[in-house]
Amino acid sequence: MTKAASRQSAEKKSQVSRRGFVAGLSAGSLVLAFKLSGAQEVAVVEIDQADAPTFEPDLFVSIASNGDVTILAHRSEMGTGIRTALPMVVADELGADWNRVAIQQAIGDSRLGSQNTDGSRSIRRFYDRMRIAGATARTMLEQAAAAEWNVSPSECKAQDHKVSHAASGQELDFGALVESASRLPVPDKAELKFRPASERRYIGKDIPITDLDDLITGKAMFGLDARRPNQLFAVVARPPVLGGTVREFDATTARGVPGVVDIVEIPKFKGPHAFQPLGGIAVLANSTWAAMQGRDALSIEWENGKNADYDSNEFEKTLVESSRKEGKVIRSEGDTEKVFQDASPDTIHEADYYVPHLAHAPMEPPCALCDVTIDESGNVVSCEAWAPTQNPQASQDVLAATLGIDKDLVTVNVTLIGVGLGRKSKPDFVAEAAILSRAVGRPVHVTWTREDDIQNGYYHTVAAVHMRAAVDEAGMPTAWLQRSSFPSIMTSWNPAARHGAEFEMSQGFTDVPYSVPNLQVENGEADAHLRIGWMRSVAHIYHALAVCSFPDELAHRAGRDPYEYLLELLGPDRLISLEGVEYSNHREPIDRFPIDVGRLRHVTERVAKLANWGKELPRGSAQGIACHRSFLSYCAHVVEVEITKNGELSIPRVAVVIDPGMVIHPDRVRAQMEGGTVFATGLARYGEITAEQGRIQQSNFDDFEVARIDDSPQEINVEIVSSDKPPAGVGEVGVPSFAPALCNAIFAATGKRIRRLPLSRHDLSWA
Amino acid sequence: MIKLKVNGEAHQLENIDPETPLLWVLRDTLGLTGTKYGCGISMCGACTVHLDGEAIRSCSFSVGDIGDSEVTTIEGLAAEDEEHPLLAAWKEHAVPQCGYCQTGQIMNAAALLSENPEPTDAEVDEAMWGNICRCGTYIRIRAAIHSAAKGAQS
Numbered sequence: 048m049t050k051a052a053s054r055q056s057a058e059k060k061s062q063v064s065r066r067g068f069v070a071g072l073s074a075g076s077l078v079l080a081f082k083l084s085g086a087q088e089v090a091v092v093e094i095d096q097a098d099a100p101t102f103e104p105d106l107f108v109s110i111a112s113n114g115d116v117t118i119l120a121h122r123s124e125m126g127t128g129i130r131t132a133l134p135m136v137v138a139d140e141l142g143a144d145w146n147r148v149a150i151q152q153a154i155g156d157s158r159l160g161s162q163n164t165d166g167s168r169s170i171r172r173f174y175d176r177m178r179i180a181g182a183t184a185r186t187m188l189e190q191a192a193a194a195e196w197n198v199s200p201s202e203c204k205a206q207d208h209k210v211s212h213a214a215s216g217q218e219l220d221f222g223a224l225v226e227s228a229s230r231l232p233v234p235d236k237a238e239l240k241f242r243p244a245s246e247r248r249y250i251g252k253d254i255p256i257t258d259l260d261d262l263i264t265g266k267a268m269f270g271l272d273a274r275r276p277n278q279l280f281a282v283v284a285r286p287p288v289l290g291g292t293v294r295e296f297d298a299t300t301a302r303g304v305p306g307v308v309d310i311v312e313i314p315k316f317k318g319p320h321a322f323q324p325l326g327g328i329a330v331l332a333n334s335t336w337a338a339m340q341g342r343d344a345l346s347i348e349w350e351n352g353k354n355a356d357y358d359s360n361e362f363e364k365t366l367v368e369s370s371r372k373e374g375k376v377i378r379s380e381g382d383t384e385k386v387f388q389d390a391s392p393d394t395i396h397e398a399d400y401y402v403p404h405l406a407h408a409p410m411e412p413p414c415a416l417c418d419v420t421i422d423e424s425g426n427v428v429s430c431e432a433w434a435p436t437q438n439p440q441a442s443q444d445v446l447a448a449t450l451g452i453d454k455d456l457v458t459v460n461v462t463l464i465g466v467g468l469g470r471k472s473k474p475d476f477v478a479e480a481a482i483l484s485r486a487v488g489r490p491v492h493v494t495w496t497r498e499d500d501i502q503n504g505y506y507h508t509v510a511a512v513h514m515r516a517a518v519d520e521a522g523m524p525t526a527w528l529q530r531s532s533f534p535s536i537m538t539s540w541n542p543a544a545r546h547g548a549e550f551e552m553s554q555g556f557t558d559v560p561y562s563v564p565n566l567q568v569e570n571g572e573a574d575a576h577l578r579i580g581w582m583r584s585v586a587h588i589y590h591a592l593a594v595c596s597f598p599d600e601l602a603h604r605a606g607r608d609p610y611e612y613l614l615e616l617l618g619p620d621r622l623i624s625l626e627g628v629e630y631s632n633h634r635e636p637i638d639r640f641p642i643d644v645g646r647l648r649h650v651t652e653r654v655a656k657l658a659n660w661g662k663e664l665p666r667g668s669a670q671g672i673a674c675h676r677s678f679l680s681y682c683a684h685v686v687e688v689e690i691t692k693n694g695e696l697s698i699p700r701v702a703v704v705i706d707p708g709m710v711i712h713p714d715r716v717r718a719q720m721e722g723g724t725v726f727a728t729g730l731a732r733y734g735e736i737t738a739e740q741g742r743i744q745q746s747n748f749d750d751f752e753v754a755r756i757d758d759s760p761q762e763i764n765v766e767i768v769s770s771d772k773p774p775a776g777v778g779e780v781g782v783p784s785f786a787p788a789l790c791n792a793i794f795a796a797t798g799k800r801i802r803r804l805p806l807s808r809h810d811l812s813w814a
Numbered sequence: 815m816i817k818l819k820v821n822g823e824a825h826q827l828e829n830i831d832p833e834t835p836l837l838w839v840l841r842d843t844l845g846l847t848g849t850k851y852g853c854g855i856s857m858c859g860a861c862t863v864h865l866d867g868e869a870i871r872s873c874s875f876s877v878g879d880i881g882d883s884e885v886t887t888i889e890g891l892a893a894e895d896e897e898h899p900l901l902a903a904w905k906e907h908a909v910p911q912c913g914y915c916q917t918g919q920i921m922n923a924a925a926l927l928s929e930n931p932e933p934t935d936a937e938v939d940e941a942m943w944g945n946i947c948r949c950g951t952y953i954r955i956r957a958a959i960h961s962a963a964k965g966a967q968s
Contacts, residue, residue, distance in 0.1 A: 124912075125912050126910075126911030126912030126913070126949045127911070128911075253908070255905065255908065256908070256910070258910075258913065259905060259908070259910065260905075261913075262910045262913030262916055262917075263892070263901050263904045263905070263909075263910060263913070263916055263917070263920060264848070264888065264889070264892035264901070264917075265846075265847070265848015265849070265887065265888035265889050265892060265917045266848065266892075267913055268847075269850075269914055271841075271847070271850065271851060272841075272847035274845070274847075280842060305829070305831055306829075306831075333842075334834070334838050334839075334842040334843065335838050335841070335842055335851075336831075336834050336835060336838035336842070337831075340831075408948065409948060410850075410852055410858070410860060410912065410914045410915050410946065410947070410948045410949075411850070411852075411912075411914045412851075412852075463912070463913065463914075464912060465850070465912055465913075465914030465915075466911070466912040466914060466948045466949055467912075468948070494851070496854060497852065497853045497854060497855075497858075714908055718908070718911055718951070718954075719911075721950060721951070721953055721954070722911055722949045722950035722951065723950070724950065725947075725949075725950025725951075725952060726948070726949075726950050728950075747853055747854075747855055747857060748852075748853050748855075748857040748858050748946060749855065749857050753946055753948065754950065754952075755943055755944075755945075755946060755952075756938070756939050756942045756943060756945070756947075756952040756955065756956065757939040757940070757942075757943050759950065759952045759953075760953075761935070761953075762953070763953055
């Protein structure tokens with residue numbers, strides 16, 4: 048090869064590896080490229096020779112000539128086990144030996160289909176796609192073997208990393224078939240045959256997660272650990288009030304701090320803040336600590352802007368008022384208003400619930416490394432990022448927009464995520480690193496301190512929920528009104544939005560599953576003064592608190608057992624029809640994922656049994672129950688509390704049952720139920736972010752407390768209802784029903800009804 | 815110049831402010847990124863390392879105060895000739911979810927077991943109280959510590 052050709056080939060290769068995922072594949076690899084958008088076209092590409100044709104980088108499976116299988120993980124790993132579970136589906140369908148499978152993390156690329164790892168979507172959106180990937184590769188390997196042996200492909204079977212022909216006893220390792228298979232045309236998706244469940248080796252098994260060894264030995268690379276030669280470490284002083292700007296600043300002292308290399312101003316976002324950086328003053332140094340010291344030495348005068356009058360205490364009154372006023376009708380059955388008008392006042396029961404702002408506080412705070420390269424005239428040539436992002440594609444878009452370059456010039460590498468909880472779907476922190484790298488011409492790693500994370504976050508919204516029922520002589524509701532008011536997540540894009548978005552109302556509210564003849568669901572108005580963003584289980588948190596506590600209130604009012612009452616309120620097994628109602632069902636078709644009251648009842652019965660509902664308990668101890676459908680799955684909790692006379696709460700045991708349809712990795716489902724329960728324990732016990740003069744008053748784990756080992760449930764018993772229904776959500780499903788079940792237990796133990804979280808505000812003592 | 819012994823290796827560090835917390839020297843100067851930042855105020859335990867076998871929060875311990883004491887990080891514990899019983903137990907119970915806090919959890923648990931080879935639930939809670947896990951793996955952490963304790967006894 049000539050020198051020029053060699054250089055060109057090297058460039059091509061680097062382009063290929065930059066744009067693709069299979070850098071370092073050996074010669075003669077079989078590569079299956081999937082185009083997930085549009086017509087689902089599938090292409091095979093060989094990358095063996097120097098002038099390898101350009102290939103679509105949206106690859107899920109490749110097999111090297113030694114038989115090693117590489118499976119692309121395109122969803123972000125933040126603790127759910129998705130880097131293991133989706134590849135398991137591919138390996139199973141392919142017939143691969145898991146020990147010969149390597150997992151490769153994808154860069155951000157829209158051609159892979161959505162990589163936005165939130166909404167408990169990974170399995171349900173990509174289970175079928177992974178099967179197609181595996182089945183396509185398997186079919187071609189079987190065809191290649193059949194040609195080799197001159198037999199029919201239907202007589203050849205791939206399993207245990209080889210293809211065998213039973214009649215002749217011949218078999219070939221996958222590696223031996225790579226070359227011939229790569230010359231075959233890709234079979235049509237419609238012609239693929241999928242493996243029967245009986246032939247699966249991995250789905251349904253508790254395989255150790257891919258990163259287990261690295262995680263416990265300190266080798267795993269999170270965003271905080273990303274390193275490039277010559278990089279600087281940065282921290283940023285951001286406006287304390289949303290929309291604030293720097294009036295003036297003096298960095299003289301900061302520049303004198305040992306280790307500080309540069310000070311760079313980051314401009315405030317333009318238009319709605321969306322995923323843009325907040326702006327502020329960055330200190331760049333040769334260590335994170337030096338950058339922090341430099342930031343402490345900055346003198347900044349802020350212009351606080353219009354949110355400086357935000358007081359969350361005052362706002363609470365406004366919001367509760369909004370939830371008690373007539374609102375926008377979302378769902379209406381029967382004539383609720385007339386029943387209330389005709390009802391005698393002593394048959395009406397009302398309750399107002401409230402959940403304050405919450406912060407994600409992921410263990411690894413937001414952080415990112417960017418390397419922006421600039422040509423001689425100062426134009427940006429490329430940007431490469433390493434970030435713990437739940438959304439590499441949005442990161443790519445935001446980086447491109449921030450730098451004013453084509454997104455093909457932006458590469459987003461996804462590190463492991465030190466838990467995301469929704470915070471790391473919003474790539475403002477990645478854009479900060481890019482702005483700084485461009486300014487100094489070196490790679491820059493930005494770390495948010497815990498204080499930054501708590502004070503400059505995207506907050507779980509604050510919500511007031513008004514509940515009203517008229518009950519008959521048996522205590523069952525004849526009319527039911529529920530109305531929630533909360534600043535919408537959509538205000539991050541449309542600050543004028545005053546109503547909840549459809550997807551927020553649909554989360555555990557519009558689809559209230561109870562059987563009541565007259566039922567109305569409404570939404571009140573609210574303004575936002577902070578960046579509002581989704582947090583694990585999102586609107587289900589406040590909706591479930593109200594919708595699952597209120598039946599408990601009615602049960603006690605009627606002098607009935609809350610579990611029995613709940614079952615009666617759920618009514619007959621049926622699919623709830625919401626025809627004519629604005630309801631997107633977590634963006635899944637309702638016929639594939641119906642609102643199935645029978646499944647909800649089933650998990651409720653199972654959890655009651657698992658918890659030995661109604662068992663004898665000493666005074667101060669009690670059980671509470673709640674059930675809730677979220678992310679298309681069904682979940683129920685029984686929480687047992689033990690409360691001392693002076694009000695100290697402990698949670699000796701929790702039972703939780705989930706029905707998520709089909710399960711790929713049972714142990715990770717159990718882990719998510721345990722973790723969701725603990726996450727909910729923290730928010731129920733302590734979770735509250737408050738603001739005064741627009742500034743967040745909490746700053747770290749000392750004043751924004753989260754669940755710890757000693758105040759979490761001591762025992763969590765999980766049961767999974769296995770079924771062959773389509774796989775639904777898991778990651779967020781363990782959260783919503785916990786807090787109401789806990790509050791219901793507290794009522795049973797103390798007679799105190801908690802309608803406003805967190806518990807730390809309340810005196811739980813009893814006599 | 816500051817002398818520092820980490821995982822059996824002696825380092826001589828130039829241009830380091832002795833006030834610098836050990837955490838940032840480990841991570842940013844020595845490249846030992848297995849020790850994590852979580853809060854900077856000793857409230858989360860993600861940065862736990864051993865100083866002469868005792869658990870400390872490296873985010874709040876100045877590198878200048880270490881003197882001749884020996885620092886052990888997760889990298890050092892993981893490199894021991896025989897696999898630490900906690901690592902085996904962590905795998906057996908599939909403890910980690912995201913894994914970010916787990917190195918600090920393991921270092922803290924290792925110090926606990928070396929002081930108290932068979933802790934009760936209450937003693938585990940007492941010792942591990944300062945280590946936050948936002949994924950909520952506490953139940954498995956407790957179980958894994960008990961397993962490791964039993965394993966070491968037998």
